[in-house]
Amino acid sequence: MTVVSVVLTVLAISIIGGWLFSWLMHFLALVYGKYRLHRPISPPSPEDLPGVTIIKPLTGVDPNLFTNLESFFNLKYPAFELLFSVQDESDAAIMVVQKLIDKYPTVNAKLFIGIKYVGPNGKINNMIRPYEAAKYDHIVISDSGILVQPDTLLEMVSFMKPDVGMVLAMPYCVERDGFAAMYEKVFFGTMHARNCLSAHSVGINCSTGMFCMFRKDIIEETGGLDVYGKYLAEDYFLADAITKKGYKLGLCNQPAMQNSGQVSITDIHKRLIRWGSLRRKMLPHLVLLEPISECFVQGFAISLSLSYLFDISPMVVFLLHVLVWFLSDYTLMGICENGPLPFSKFEFVSAWLLRELCTIYVMLQVQMGGAVTWRNKNYHIYWGGKVEEVRL
């Protein structure tokens, strides 16, 4: 055996190991998702239910904002307050909130106008004043595009056990018209759900802060919410700090239902590039793992490896690999959806294929580095995850 053939053999065996690991992630996601998502809960008795402060940081209006915010006024829960916040008094969201406060006079709701600057993260700056004013120790952070069901808060609270410091909700999407909305749903129901569910199943922090609940006393022990203003991925660092205090992360049985009224493929990609760039800078070990965890990259690598080691047709291996991966993703999305998918198989195939191909573009953009954009502001991300606002 030459040195080259030894190196190639070791490489091929490592690729097979990584490939088997990926199937383990598929398996864990399917089993954990089936076992956890949409399962009925046994709610705590009403006297055990803590009061909850829900903070809604808002920036601007989209066509679904009224419906999304109204769903919070219809929550069925004994004691909660709704604290809305906008960054400045010219924000059009003020009118929407005011209209809802007038429509539901019995709901305890307040609007905060103006930020308290604690760092470059605009969402944190927008939330500090309501956070400081929160009446209850249990805090929910919920982004503007989230739509809830009347029982969502009750279900979320039921996962807040004494050893749990934060309850996360896996992001998913409300059914909306248009290909971009379907594309977004397919992303969150396949690649994202696989990573998120498999990570949760083994206790790895895979947080998304668009809808989560935590206890204020624990965050205060870590220095308060202000501390997280220096990061854009405040969700990851909040969850990380909570686990370092010895608490577990819980996962709500209901996904966080995103229902933004404006969806475009370009915006979805910008968001994925921002998220990917954050992960690259704060978790550099994912730099290599993320690309090789994608379907086509792995199909390519495993077909060459098996062909090299066992002389199996690479084309057959590649096609079988893609087919089984696709079927696993289709099944997982059915689990997220809790029923049949709201579009045809052909539409699913189109959105899935596009997602699998576009991920190469997203990953290249992430690897190229550069500033990221969030709500019209540009940020430079430093290694470790701190950010600085920059002018381009």
Ligand SMILES: CCCCCCCC/C=C\CCCCCCCC(=O)N[C@@H](CO)[C@H](O)/C=C/CCCCCCCCCCCCC
């Ligand atoms: C040979 C294959 C090896 C596969 C290794 C797995 C590599 C993980 C690949 C992709 C990770 C994608 C994570 C997607 C969800 C992240 C969402 C996100 O970016 N959220 C940000 C914004 O809200 C947030 O600030 C960042 C959070 C950090 C998440 C880190 C996730 C790590 C997931 C690792 C999964 C491993 C599961 C292992 C199961 C046995």
Ligand SMILES: O=c1ccn([C@@H]2O[C@H](COP(=O)(O)OP(=O)(O)O[C@H]3OC[C@@H](O)[C@H](O)[C@H]3O)[C@@H](O)[C@H]2O)c(=O)[nH]1
């Ligand atoms: O400058 C800002 C930016 C955002 N926000 C608010 O933050 C929320 C999330 O904003 P977007 O919907 O633009 O962003 P994303 O959905 O990508 O954010 C999500 O991923 C990144 C995490 O850091 C966030 O916690 C999570 O919410 C919204 O409610 C928005 O109104 C601000 O209040 N100020």
